[in-house]
Amino acid sequence: MSDYEIVLLDIEGTTTPISFVHDVLFPYISNNLQQFLSDNWNNAALQQHIQAIADQADADVQNGNKQAIAIDLDNESPEEVQRKMIQNVRWQMAVDRKIAALKGLQGFMWRSGYISGQLLGVIYDDAADAIKKWTEGTGRRVYIYSSGSVEAQKLIFGFSDHGDLLPFISGHYDTNVGSKLESNSYTRIAGDIGVEPEKILFISDNENEIKAADKAGLKTVVSVRPGNSELSSDASGRFRTSSNFLDLF
Ligand SMILES: CSCCC(=O)C(=O)COP(=O)(O)O
Numbered sequence: 001m002s003d004y005e006i007v008l009l010d011i012e013g014t015t016t017p018i019s020f021v022h023d024v025l026f027p028y029i030s031n032n033l034q035q036f037l038s039d040n041w042n043n044a045a046l047q048q049h050i051q052a053i054a055d056q057a058d059a060d061v062q063n064g065n066k067q068a069i070a071i072d073l074d075n076e077s078p079e080e081v082q083r084k085m086i087q088n089v090r091w092q093m094a095v096d097r098k099i100a101a102l103k104g105l106q107g108f109m110w111r112s113g114y115i116s117g118q119l120l121g122v123i124y125d126d127a128a129d130a131i132k133k134w135t136e137g138t139g140r141r142v143y144i145y146s147s148g149s150v151e152a153q154k155l156i157f158g159f160s161d162h163g164d165l166l167p168f169i170s171g172h173y174d175t176n177v178g179s180k181l182e183s184n185s186y187t188r189i190a191g192d193i194g195v196e197p198e199k200i201l202f203i204s205d206n207e208n209e210i211k212a213a214d215k216a217g218l219k220t221v222v223s224v225r226p227g228n229s230e231l232s233s234d235a236s237g238r239f240r241t242s243s244n245f246l247d248l249f
């Protein structure tokens, strides 16, 4: 086995093209939200996601966010709540906000899309092959850390264009463990998995996530894929990069 006991993978820009997220997953939400809200209004899980969006909107309004729209769940009609939900979701998706309330609702909605066959998770060929190669008979484990909710993560790997990859994945973390931009989040993940930080290889397209993981003592690789942001001059040269995970080790 290489030095890495654990490979911790980001999704968007790493295992999955950014274009799949922005051109397929996000439009699925925008195009179906109104119908989904009215069809599933009495679903208890949906109501929890609505509560989370409303709580986030309250916090945003209090913080002076001009785009956020407060929702009064106790006094407004379902139609009014649904209208405000759509507005809140729309502006947050337009700025690609990586926040738990939005990500939770997205994951919940994507489930119907994957189950009906409307959605099929896209995983780069080398990423799917590497996940299998790294884990099969090696004792090494692969975990996911993405801003996408744990539910969304399980869907994209469970219903992927490379079949069900979940048997190769030992666990999932989303922003409930902390922001991907904070080094404490990586320390927490290492503690939760039960290994020293330096035994973890973290791969992400986002150099600020890479810097946070590096600060926590993890090994890092920057994922270079079509459509990913260019590395800053500060980061290039400082961090190892890869566009084919099968070449990593
Ligand atoms: C599988 S989750 C869909 C992608 C998503 O919504 C997201 O925010 C991914 O962010 P990442 O941290 O994986 O770059």
Ligand SMILES: [Mg+2]
Residues within 6 Å of the ligand: 010, 011, 012, 013, 014, 204, 205, 206
């Ligand atoms: Mg990413």
